[in-house]
Amino acid sequence: MTAQQNHEKQAAALEAVNLVKDGQVVGLGTGSTAEFAIREIAERGLRITGVPTSERSAKLAASLGIPLADINAVETIHLTIDGADEFTEELYLLKGGGGAFLREKIVAERSRQEIIIADSGKLVKQLGAFRLPIEVVPFAQRFVWQRLEMLGAVCRLREGFTTDEGNHVIDADFGLITEPAALAAELNGITGLVAHGLFIGLASMVIMGKGNEIVRFTR
Numbered sequence: 001m002t003a004q005q006n007h008e009k010q011a012a013a014l015e016a017v018n019l020v021k022d023g024q025v026v027g028l029g030t031g032s033t034a035e036f037a038i039r040e041i042a043e044r045g046l047r048i049t050g051v052p053t054s055e056r057s058a059k060l061a062a063s064l065g066i067p068l069a070d071i072n073a074v075e076t077i078h079l080t081i082d083g084a085d086e087f088t089e090e091l092y093l094l095k096g097g098g099g100a101f102l103r104e105k106i107v108a109e110r111s112r113q114e115i116i117i118a119d120s121g122k123l124v125k126q127l128g129a130f131r132l133p134i135e136v137v138p139f140a141q142r143f144v145w146q147r148l149e150m151l152g153a154v155c156r157l158r159e160g161f162t163t164d165e166g167n168h169v170i171d172a173d174f175g176l177i178t179e180p181a182a183l184a185a186e187l188n189g190i191t192g193l194v195a196h197g198l199f200i201g202l203a204s205m206v207i208m209g210k211g212n213e214i215v216r217f218t219r
């Protein structure tokens with residue numbers, strides 16, 4: 001990660017934390033960009049309850065003294081701040097480089113607002129230069145792999161990696177994804193495929209750091 005990328009990620013994170021208010025339940029994303037936001041929430045002493053999207057973020061937040069709640073114990077998640085591996089101006093996202101996308105998607109679907117923070121290298125015309133992460137139940141791995149190949153993907157198992165839910169991740173190269181919503185629908189229909197990294201219609205806003213500027217993308 002370059003110093004410039006780091007600067008942009010942090011600037012986007014700080015801007016997103018301006019949206020957080022005392023008393024809110026806040027989804028805490030996963031990854032290096034979300035980490036900046038978690039640290040900033042603690043730094044500002046905001047009195048929130050965090051719903052972490054991974055064990056990794058739970059550990060970080062707890063170490064910083066942010067109170068956490070189980071997602072099943074909260075009525076509402078007011079907003080979530082999370083990163084992405086790629087996004088388009090239409091707010092299609094490709095996520096899951098860190099392997100947390102199943103919990104991230106569950107938290108995103110339950111959040112009133114899903115705020116994505118990113119450096120300028122994440123903005124793309126079309127998703128797919130980054131391999132699409134697919135979380136698969138180990139029992140169904142061979143079957144899912146074959147189905148992905150039938151859809152045109154070149155698959156690679158994320159060796160030695162197990163998700164927080166005890167599943168495996170296949171990183172699937174579909175080339176550039178011209179119709180993300182259609183591909184997402186196909187993937188949603190595969191039994192044993194627990195989640196994929198395409199987030200369609202979930203992001204409310206992307207806040208991107210670009211040099212010393214902040215650029216916002218909304219729906």
Ligand SMILES: O=C[C@H](O)[C@H](O)[C@H](O)COP(=O)(O)O
Nearest residue numbers: 031032033096097098099100
């Ligand atoms: O599973 C990981 C997440 O989807 C991350 O939000 C994504 O990989 C971006 O990570 P980073 O902020 O480190 O680039």
